[in-house]
Amino acid sequence: MVIYENVLCSVCGCLCDDIEVTVEENKIVKVRNACAMGTTKLLNYYKERNTKPLIKKDGKLIPTNLDEATSKVAEILVNAEYPLIYGWSLCSSEAIKVGIELAEEVGGVIDNQASVCHGPGIQALHNSGLPTCTLGEVKHRADLIIYWGCNPEDAHPRHLTRYTLSPKSKFIKDPKERKLVVIDVRNTITAKKANLFINIEQGADFELISALRAALKFEEIEEERVAGLAVEQIEEFAEMLRSCKFGVIFFGQGLTQSLGKSKNIEAAIALVKDLNDYTKFALIPIRGHYNVAGANEVTAWQTGFPFAVDFSKGYPWYNPGETTAVDILRRGESDAALIVGSDPLAHFPKEAADHLAKNPLAVIDPDISVTALAADVVIPSAFTGIEVSGTAYRMDRVGLLMKKVVDPPEGVLSDEEILRIILKKVRILKGVA
Ligand code: SF4
Numbered sequence: 001m002v003i004y005e006n007v008l009c010s011v012c013g014c015l016c017d018d019i020e021v022t023v024e025e026n027k028i029v030k031v032r033n034a035c036a037m038g039t040t041k042l043l044n045y046y047k048e049r050n051t052k053p054l055i056k057k058d059g060k061l062i063p064t065n066l067d068e069a070t071s072k073v074a075e076i077l078v079n080a081e082y083p084l085i086y087g088w089s090l091c092s093s094e095a096i097k098v099g100i101e102l103a104e105e106v107g108g109v110i111d112n113q114a115s116v117c118h119g120p121g122i123q124a125l126h127n128s129g130l131p132t133c134t135l136g137e138v139k140h141r142a143d144l145i146i147y148w149g150c151n152p153e154d155a156h157p158r159h160l161t162r163y164t165l166s167p168k169s170k171f172i173k174d175p176k177e178r179k180l181v182v183i184d185v186r187n188t189i190t191a192k193k194a195n196l197f198i199n200i201e202q203g204a205d206f207e208l209i210s211a212l213r214a215a216l217k218f219e220e221i222e223e224e225r226v227a228g229l230a231v232e233q234i235e236e237f238a239e240m241l242r243s244c245k246f247g248v249i250f251f252g253q254g255l256t257q258s259l260g261k262s263k264n265i266e267a268a269i270a271l272v273k274d275l276n277d278y279t280k281f282a283l284i285p286i287r288g289h290y291n292v293a294g295a296n297e298v299t300a301w302q303t304g305f306p307f308a309v310d311f312s313k314g315y316p317w318y319n320p321g322e323t324t325a326v327d328i329l330r331r332g333e334s335d336a337a338l339i340v341g342s343d344p345l346a347h348f349p350k351e352a353a354d355h356l357a358k359n360p361l362a363v364i365d366p367d368i369s370v371t372a373l374a375a376d377v378v379i380p381s382a383f384t385g386i387e388v389s390g391t392a393y394r395m396d397r398v399g400l401l402m403k404k405v406v407d408p409p410e411g412v413l414s415d416e417e418i419l420r421i422i423l424k425k426v427r428i429l430k431g432v433a
Pocket of ligand 1: 009010011012013014015016033034035036037038039156157158159
């Protein structure tokens with residue numbers, strides 16, 4: 001029996017790094033400190049799992065070997081004019097780096113899940129910068145925490161206990177010193193824990209932020225109500241923001257994917273900059289998958305752009321709305337795809353999913369997903385953070401090393417190793433190896 005301490009949980013963007021895992025005979029038998037989502041993954045990841053590469057013959061997926069499967073993926077990518085390489089938020093940063101090399105080599109588009117979640121927030125920070133901080137600073141200093149358009153009690157179950165509402169803190173000794181505010185269109189489970197729940201009208205976030213900016217500067221708001229709230233309530237809230245010692249706004253897809261999209265985040269950034277005239281304030285996107293932030297980081301430091309990078313012109317080109325996966329698929333432009341650690345057929349709009357399924361399709365994934373079932377070739381990979389190590393970026397863009405605690409099944413390689421084999425075969429097929 002071996003007990004591993006400080007294991008990272010590879011589920012959500014909290015990337016909790018205090019998990020204790022007990023392993024007996026290459027099997028995880030006990031998990032401490034993780035939430036229900038993390039515990040479930042760590043104890044059950046190996047169940048109902050395919051460990052053999054599969055290839056489609058006569059309309060059916062049948063077992064094959066890694067050599068034939070990787071050759072088929074290389075062939076699909078080299079024969080395509082405009083392949084799409086999509087996924088990445090459930091992979092190591094090392095694998096993403098190889099994926100970018102592959103996209104460049106085949107003149108395709110590499111995109112990640114940010115294009116359907118926090119992409120608008122990233123576009124906003126291109127224009128305005130991001131007044132931000134780490135979760136460590138929040139834990140030790142923040143006395144006002146605002147969750148705007150997100151529900152961490154459901155999606156990031158340890159966020160409140162580990163970082164915001166009740167963590168052990170160096171400077172905030174009494175948890176009662178912290179105030180929790182939730183701004184949402186619904187009375188969520190997180191809202192039920194808040195000191196103040198601000199129930200706004202759907203699609204009115206931009207108006208509320210603008211009114212708050214005016215109230216902060218003691219400007220007159222001519223309307224009686226904004227975003228469904230009385231102006232007096234907005235002025236009281238502005239005073240609460242102004243008078244805290246260290247405030248932080250965590251924003252989710254309720255802000256990035258509602259009316260206004262990137263303009264909502266630009267307005268929120270402007271609000272936080274204004275607040276720094278009075279006190280200390282920061283803004284942090286609350287990211288979903290465990291390494292979606294890493295997908296943006298690695299893509300940005302490799303290509304200059306964080307997602308939706310098109311190499312078809314021979315150099316990186318980025319234009320969200322044009323080079324984003326869903327838009328390319330909807331317009332029917334791609335003629336093949338490689339999906340790594342994602343299940344777009346289960347989540348993309350129907351038109352986009354239909355186009356993805358009708359062209360040559362390859363999948364690298366530890367699990368058999370809906371997308372894998374429709375693919376021409378499927379390569380099972382090892383679980384990063386359980387069976388192989390790798391780097392991931394937490395939602396506050398802090399890079400952390402994920403541990404390996406058990407061996408993968410025989411013959412099952414990491415995403416990075418599989419992608420390196422494919423890249424080598426692509427170069428051989430192109431005659432550039
Ligand atoms: S909060 Fe997220 S990272 Fe932490 S244990 Fe739960 S699922 Fe894992």
